[in-house]
Structures are given as structure tokens and as C-alpha cells.
Amino acid sequence: MKKITIPCYMILAAVLAVAMAGPAAASSSLVVAVDTPPRMMNPHGDDSDANLSYMANFFDGLLQRKGPDGKLVPALAVRWEHPDELSWKFYLRKGVRFHNGNPFTAADVKFSFERLSNPEVSEFINTGKMIERVDIIDDYTVVIRTKKPIPWFANNMHQVFIMDKESTESRDPGQVMVKPIGTGAYKLVEWVKGSYLRLTANEDYWEGAPAIKNIEVRPITEASTRFAALVSGQTELMTGVPVELFARIKTNPRLLVISRPARRSIFLALGNEKDKPWSDIRVRKAMYMAINEDEIIAKIMRGHATPAAQIPDPPTIGYNAGIKRLPYDPVTARKLMAEAGYADGFSITLAGPNDRYVQDEQIAEAIAKYLSKIGIKVKLDVKPKAIFFPEVVEGKLDFYLIGWFDGTFDMGRTYFKLAHTRDKEMGYGGFNGTRYSDPDIDRLLESTAQIIDPAKRAKVLQDLNKMAMVDKITWIPLHYQEDLYAVQKGKGIKFQPRPDRWMVYKEISK
Amino acid sequence: MATYIARRLLQGIVVLLAVSMICFIIFRYMGDPVLAMAGKYATQSEIEEVRHMLGLDQPSYVQYGRFLWNALHGNFGKSYVTRIPALGLILERFPATFELATTAICMSFLVGLTLGVLVALRPHTWYNRLVMAGSLAGISVPTFLTGILLIMVFAVYLGILPPFGRGKTVTIGFWRTGFLTIDGIKHLILPAATLATYQLAVLLRLTRAGMREVLAEEYIKTAWAKGLPPRKVIFKHALRNVLIPVVTMTGLQFGELIAFSIVTETIFQWPGMGNLLLTSIYETDQPVIVTYIMLAAFIIITINMVVDILYAVLNPKIRYD
Numbered sequence: 122m123k124k125i126t127i128p129c130y131m132i133l134a135a136v137l138a139v140a141m142a143g144p145a146a147a148s149s150s151l152v153v154a155v156d157t158p159p160r161m162m163n164p165h166g167d168d169s170d171a172n173l174s175y176m177a178n179f180f181d182g183l184l185q186r187k188g189p190d191g192k193l194v195p196a197l198a199v200r201w202e203h204p205d206e207l208s209w210k211f212y213l214r215k216g217v218r219f220h221n222g223n224p225f226t227a228a229d230v231k232f233s234f235e236r237l238s239n240p241e242v243s244e245f246i247n248t249g250k251m252i253e254r255v256d257i258i259d260d261y262t263v264v265i266r267t268k269k270p271i272p273w274f275a276n277n278m279h280q281v282f283i284m285d286k287e288s289t290e291s292r293d294p295g296q297v298m299v300k301p302i303g304t305g306a307y308k309l310v311e312w313v314k315g316s317y318l319r320l321t322a323n324e325d326y327w328e329g330a331p332a333i334k335n336i337e338v339r340p341i342t343e344a345s346t347r348f349a350a351l352v353s354g355q356t357e358l359m360t361g362v363p364v365e366l367f368a369r370i371k372t373n374p375r376l377l378v379i380s381r382p383a384r385r386s387i388f389l390a391l392g393n394e395k396d397k398p399w400s401d402i403r404v405r406k407a408m409y410m411a412i413n414e415d416e417i418i419a420k421i422m423r424g425h426a427t428p429a430a431q432i433p434d435p436p437t438i439g440y441n442a443g444i445k446r447l448p449y450d451p452v453t454a455r456k457l458m459a460e461a462g463y464a465d466g467f468s469i470t471l472a473g474p475n476d477r478y479v480q481d482e483q484i485a486e487a488i489a490k491y492l493s494k495i496g497i498k499v500k501l502d503v504k505p506k507a508i509f510f511p512e513v514v515e516g517k518l519d520f521y522l523i524g525w526f527d528g529t530f531d532m533g534r535t536y537f538k539l540a541h542t543r544d545k546e547m548g549y550g551g552f553n554g555t556r557y558s559d560p561d562i563d564r565l566l567e568s569t570a571q572i573i574d575p576a577k578r579a580k581v582l583q584d585l586n587k588m589a590m591v592d593k594i595t596w597i598p599l600h601y602q603e604d605l606y607a608v609q610k611g612k613g614i615k616f617q618p619r620p621d622r623w624m625v626y627k628e629i630s631k
Numbered sequence: 632m633a634t635y636i637a638r639r640l641l642q643g644i645v646v647l648l649a650v651s652m653i654c655f656i657i658f659r660y661m662g663d664p665v666l667a668m669a670g671k672y673a674t675q676s677e678i679e680e681v682r683h684m685l686g687l688d689q690p691s692y693v694q695y696g697r698f699l700w701n702a703l704h705g706n707f708g709k710s711y712v713t714r715i716p717a718l719g720l721i722l723e724r725f726p727a728t729f730e731l732a733t734t735a736i737c738m739s740f741l742v743g744l745t746l747g748v749l750v751a752l753r754p755h756t757w758y759n760r761l762v763m764a765g766s767l768a769g770i771s772v773p774t775f776l777t778g779i780l781l782i783m784v785f786a787v788y789l790g791i792l793p794p795f796g797r798g799k800t801v802t803i804g805f806w807r808t809g810f811l812t813i814d815g816i817k818h819l820i821l822p823a824a825t826l827a828t829y830q831l832a833v834l835l836r837l838t839r840a841g842m843r844e845v846l847a848e849e850y851i852k853t854a855w856a857k858g859l860p861p862r863k864v865i866f867k868h869a870l871r872n873v874l875i876p877v878v879t880m881t882g883l884q885f886g887e888l889i890a891f892s893i894v895t896e897t898i899f900q901w902p903g904m905g906n907l908l909l910t911s912i913y914e915t916d917q918p919v920i921v922t923y924i925m926l927a928a929f930i931i932i933t934i935n936m937v938v939d940i941l942y943a944v945l946n947p948k949i950r951y952d
Contacts, residue, residue, distance in 0.1 A: 240668070240684050243670075244668060246673055247670055316797055316902040341900045346794065349795065350794060353793075355794070507914070510667075514678075538671075538672065548674025551673070
């Protein structure tokens with residue numbers, strides 16, 4: 122589709138000035154164009170943020186994340202305790218009803234958590250398998266016991282949505298996949314696949330009925346079409362504004378652009394096998410310093426990214442504000458290469474997806490050019506994400522571009538997945554596609570698994586982060602993406618984007 | 632005739648088998664669906680569990696055999712992405728694609744045929760030369776450009792037609808139709824015109840060439856000489872003979888439109904099967920892709936057969952024995 126979208130942008134951009142405003146919609150309704158369609162209405166069947174974004178409107182978790190910084194606050198649980206390393210006790214909200222009228226009780230919580238480990242209906246198998254058992258103390262108290270201490274367990278509770286036990290069991294499984302029955306702020310009226318979803322306010326919502334009564338969500342994957350829908354007044358709010366169009370939207374008097382730093386950071390993973398030139402720390406530093414990140418942001422990202430010095434973003438536990446990027450300095454880089462004995466450079470293959478991140482392919486091309494200036498011959502190997510990610514999981518690569526953010530706001534899980542030595546048995550290093558291995562990092566990381574106290578945990582994770590980013594150059598960080606939205610001006614739409622990109626309509630008013 | 636149809640049916644089954652086998656071989660290189668289905672944080676053993684659940688840990692000939700067996704029972708498997716039966720998922724989108732393709736093919740057949748005949752009657756006038764030049768553009772301009780240009784002019788500049796989607800629809804039984812509402816028809820015009828452009832140009836050129844050839848034949852001269860009215864000469868004697876290749880072409884094109892209007896559906900965000908196929912390819916949703924391709928093959932085979940039978944109706948000289 123790349124070949125198609127580029128001319129689209131050019132042509133559509135040329136006609137922005139004559140944008141037409143459509144008929145004004147009633148004040149209690151909103152039409153939104155989003156970039157990704159829902160896959161299903163089963164809240165456990167897809168762990169992508171794109172699908173969870175829909176589910177968050179129909180369902181509630183025990184906890185939820187609110188506001189621009191994603192603060193963890195109560196939802197279906199009014200409070201929670203952590204009596205011992207393995208137990209999590211949740212006190213449930215009373216008087217909540219599902220959309221079908223069934224009361225919400227501890228049995229629904231138990232049912233929902235047990236459902237997570239069934240691969241037939243769940244992509245949260247990992248979360249499900251962490252759980253030893255769910256004990257119902259009384260109708261409004263549950264204790265969830267994990268097999269191992271999971272420090273970030275509660276942090277993930279905004280993603281695990283509670284389903285109605287009775288109707289999920291009694292309905293046809295196919296129905297459960299297409300018709301959500303939750304406790305959420307909105308009920309699904311109609312889902313015409315490929316066209317639109319209609320949502321109507323749940324007037325009995327436990328947080329109070331949402332401000333906008335009727336929402337129509339139109340998933341439009343093609344960016345230029347999504348944009349045309351906004352410009353022609355058919356929709357009032359759009360997600361996923363492509364950077365190519367950003368400058369032009371900004372000059373359109375009818376549209377207002379909203380941007381916020383995304384949680385996702387883009388970085389380069391680099392292996393460290395002993396016999397490879399890039400296991401030498403001087404070479405790693407040289408590669409880091411050869412990359413002109415400011416230029417990437419200015420030219421490729423058109424200013425819509427912020428430089429990153431580490432993988433986690435500021436709200437994540439383990440983010441270390443003290444870590445600074447190495448300066449862009451090709452002269453020193455060449456010197457370091459010479460010191461390491463690679464004055465003539467070496468060859469390396471840079472892999473990466475070409476349909477996953479903002480400008481991913483262009484960034485990879487730029488990296489190849491920067492590295493060639495210090496003598497490294499880079500062979501580019503960019504491919505569709507469906508081919509690329511399996512290669513990462515299989516650990517077949519040496520050097521690749523990837524992006525990451527962790528829904529739990531806890532760096533520990535990310536590091537186990539990305540940095541720990543690959544260990545099939547323990548399930549570590551599953552996304553460590555370069556077979557990176559460092560005993561110091563492994564040891565410090567494993568020690569964090571027992572630390573639950575947030576302050577202590579933050580301290581150790583920050584140290585670990587510093588060790589990886591400064592002492593070892595485990596990765597070469599590039600930048601944090603920026604999420605871009607556009608709304609029709611003059612409609613009084615109050616919209617504040619969330620860090621996780623979820624579109625939670627109860628948070629929007631107009 | 633009966634033996635002929637039986638033979639064609641047999642051929643059709645062989646083609647379907649070949650298609651399914653090719654699909655299977657291709658998908659071995661299309662990426663691993665298990666990874667996405669196990670979730671981002673799954674461990675190796677959890678990934679293996681999902682693989683086992685889907686039967687993807689078995690050798691490919693076992694998988695293929697099981698697929699065939701299930702397909703014979705009308706079960707094409709569940710989509711890996713939505714976990715809904717793949718056939719249902721596709722058939723749900725069928726009305727949208729069918730209505731779009733039907734409208735497009737009617738547009739191109741009527742307009743293409745009429746213009747083709749008119750141009751053939753007076754080939755050397757300037758306006759007919761203009762039509763021919765236009766048809767060349769129709770053939771050579773890619774669909775996505777046509778679509779975007781139409782959106783630009785009619786949706787963005789003039790604002791008289793909607794740029795995307797299907798508009799208001801009415802559900803009759805399982806069939807969701809856009810034909811019955813003004814809004815639905817408005818939404819249909821741009822994508823149908825986009826889809827029709829190429830086909831129209833092809834039919835126009837085909838009709839014109841055929842007409843010019845036939846009009847020079849002796850029997851047409853005889854007809855004129857007999858003093859038959861032009862209507863009779865042109866439509867009854869000339870056009871009927873030209874129609875055979877035109878109908879074949881239209882049939883082939885119709886099958887193609889139903890099966891492969893992917894680009895147009897994507898640009899106009901048309902909720903049809905092509906749109907679904909593209910999404911499924913992005914997400915390595917093998918059951919949906921395989922089912923889709925099998926269905927497309929089935930539709931094309933069927934249409935070709937109908938066209939063959941239509942021959943006999945158009946030209947009684949043709950016999951199938």
C-alpha cells in the first residue's frame with residue numbers, strides 16, 4: 122500500500138485549502154475516524170492496544186488508568202492490597218451491573234481471570250498462567266494468588282477486562298466474539314464490520330453516565346481516506362495523522378491538531394556475540410555516536426518525535442532521568458573504530474519492519490547512511506512485520522530496528538523480554554532477537570523480581586537501566602514517537618489523548 | 632450439453648485442488664501466526680501450546696489433509712485474528728462487494744457497448760476519436776489514481792458525493808443492501824465508477840473492433856441492400872455476432888471484479904471482501920486468505936461456465952457435445 126498512499130497524500134494535500142465543512146452533528150453525538158478496526162469483541166482475545174482501546178469502552182478492569190499521565194486508579198475494585206508476595210486482594214465495587222442487567226460479583230472476576238489461560242479465547246495466556254488460583258472470599262472480595270512473585274501484577278489490571286460469567290458461558294462462542302456484554306460506559310449498538318460501530322451511553326454507569334450519548338466509530342485504515350473524511354466534515358475527530366500531512370493540516374483553519382509524546386520508543390538492538398566486531402564496547406559507542414538523531418527527527422519525523430536516551434518513557438518505573446544521549450560525533454566515532462581495530466570498518470545487516478512504526482523504513486535507510494560514514498557497510502533488510510517479528514522471536518538477527526513500550530508502566534517486564542539472555546525454559550529473552558547476553562544485566566534483573574516496594578524497585582531498575590544504556594550500550598536508542606490527532610474546530614470537542622493511545626470515549630466531552 | 636457441464640465441473644474441482652495446494656505452500660513462507668495469537672509476553676511453552684491447539688505442530692501434509700477434509704464439510708476454519716469462522720466472515724462482506732461489482736459491470740457494459748457501437752458507425756469524426764483516446768486513458772490510468780482523482784473532485788472540491796464507506800444500508804434477511812437508500816446509492820457512485828473505468832474502456836474497444844469487422848461483411852451489405860431499417864441491421868444482424876467475445880469478456884471481468892476489487896475497496900473504505908482480504912494479508916490470517924482465494928476461484932470457475940452456456944444461447948450454431 123505504500124506505493125498507493127504516497128500519491129494520495131500529495132494529491133489530497135494539494136486540495137486542503139478548499140476543505141468543506143459538513144453538516145453539524147447533534148451535540149451529544151460524536152463521529153470518530155480511527156486508524157485500526159476492532160478485531161473482535163472478546164476483551165481477552167487480542168492484547169494489542171488497538172483492540173483494547175475499543176474494549177475499554179464496553180468493559181472495565183479491576184483498575185483503570187486515567188488522565189494524560191496514565192495514573193492507576195480504582196475501577197471495578199475500589200481498593201486493593203498486597204498482603205504477601207504472592208497474593209493480591211481486591212475489594213470489589215458494589216451495585217455495578219452488566220449491560221444485560223446481571224449484577225457484578227466476585228464470581229465474574231474469578232471466571233474472567235481463569236479464562237485468560239485458555240488459548241482458544243485469550244491472548245493473555247502469559248498473564249493467565251502466572252495465576253495459581255483465584256479465591257472468592259465473599260461476593261465482593263477476591264484474592265488472586267500468583268505462582269511466582271509478580272511485582273507488576275496490579276499495574277496490568279487496567280488491561281484485564283471483566284466479563285459476565287453467566288452470559289459468556291450461556292451464549293454461543295461466536296456471539297461472545299461479536300457482541301460485548303460488560304460493565305463499561307458504552308454499550309455496543311451495532312457493529313458493521315469494515316464500516317462502523319455505533320455506541321450508546323450506558324446511563325447506569327457506575328462512574329455516572331458519559332457526556333456524549335451516541336458515538337459512531339469509523340475505522341479507516343487508509344490514512345489519506347481517513348483524512349479526507351475529516352476534511353469533508355464526515356467525521357469530527359481523527360487518530361493517526363500521518364507525519365507527511367501534519368504541516369498541511371496545521372494550516373487548515375477548520376482543523377485543530379493535537380499531539381502528545383507517545384510511550385513507544387524506537388531503538389536499535391545490537392547483538393554482542395564474542396566473535397563479532399560489535400561486541401567491542403568501543404564499536405558500540407562509535408555506532409551510537411555516528412547516528413545523527415536530531416537530523417532523523419527533523420528530516421524524517423518532520424519534528425514529530427523527541428530524542429530518547431533509553432527504552433522506557435518518563436512515567437515508567439525504571440526511567441532514569443540521569444541518562445543522557447551520547448553526542449553525535451562522527452570524528453570521535455571513527456577514532457573509536459580505529460582504536461578497536463576496525464579502521465576499515467566491517468559489514469553488518471540491519472533488519473527492521475517497513476509497515477509497523479512511523480517512517481520505519483526511512484529511519485533504517487538513514488541509519489545505514491550514517492554508519493557508512495564511519496566505514497561500516499550496512500546491508501538493509503527491511504520487510505513486512507509479519508515476517509520480521511517471527512525472526513526476532515527466533516533470535517536470528519544481529520542488528521535491527523524495533524519499537525517498544527510496556528503497558529504495565531514497569532520496566533522489569535520489558536527487560537526480561539528484551540535484554541535477558543534467551544532462556545526458553547524460563548520464558549526470558551523472548552524478544553531478544555540478537556541473542557544478546559550479559560551476565561551482569563541478567564543477575565541484577567533477576568534480583569528485581571522479588572522487589573515489590575515501588576520506591577526500592579524504582580531505584581534498582583534505574584540502576585539497571587543506567588548499566589544497560591551507559592556502561593554496556595545494550596541498545597542504541599533513537600526517539601520517542603509522537604501521537605497525532607486532529608479535530609474539527611468550533612465543535613467544542615474536549616479531547617485529551619491518553620499515553621496508551623486508547624480512545625476512551627467517556628473521557629471526551631463536547 | 633450434460634457431458635460438457637460434467638466435464639467442466641470435474642475440471643473445476645481439479646483447479647480448486649491445485650489452488651488450495653498452492654495456497655498452502657505459499658503460507659509456509661508467510662510468517663508465523665502463532666506468535667501474534669499467544670500474545671506479546673507469552674513464553675516459549677505458551678507459544679507451543681497455541682501451536683498445538685491450532686494443529687500447526689503437525690507435518691504440513693497432515694495439516695493439508697485435515698484442511699481438505701474440513702473444507703469438504705463446509706468448515707474452512709476459524710480466522711486466527713477474530714476467531715470467527717472464516718467463511719462466515721467473508722460471506723458477511725459478500726453483499727457489499729457483489730453490489731459494487733454488479734453496479735460497475737452494468738455501468739461498463741451499458742456505456743461500453745453503446746459507445747462502442749456508436750463509435751464503430753462513424754469512426755472518423757472528431758468526437759469519436761476523442762472517445763477512443765479517452766478509452767486509452769481508461770485502460771492505462773491505474774485504479775488508485777482514478778479513485779483518488781474522483782474523491783478529490785466530487786468529494787473534496789464539489790462536496791456532492793461522499794468520499795468513503797457505504798452509507799445507509801438496509802438489511803433484508805442476511806443481505807445488507809445499499810441499493811434501497813439514496814445515501815447508499817450516493818456512496819456507490821464513486822467506487823463503482825472507479826471500478827468501471829477500466830472495464831468500460833476494454834468493452835468499448837472490443838465492441839468497436841468487432842462492429843467494424845462485422846459491418847464490412849457481405850451479409851450486412853445484403854441486409855442494407857434489402858432495405859432493412861438501420862435498427863434491425865445494427866442490433867439484430869451485426870451486434871448479435873459481436874456480442875460473443877463481449878459477453879465472454881464481461882463474464883471474466885465480473886468474476887475479477889468480485890474477487891479482486893481490492894485496491895478500489897481500500898481507497899473508498901468499502902466494507903467488502905477485498906478490504907477484508909487486504910487486512911487479513913497484513914495480519915497473516917491464513918484461514919481467511921485461503922478461504923477467500925478458494926471462494927474467488929470458485930466464483931470465477933462458475934462464471935466462466937455460465938458464460939460458456941450463454942454462448943449457445945447467443946449463437947445457436949455452437950454445440951457442446
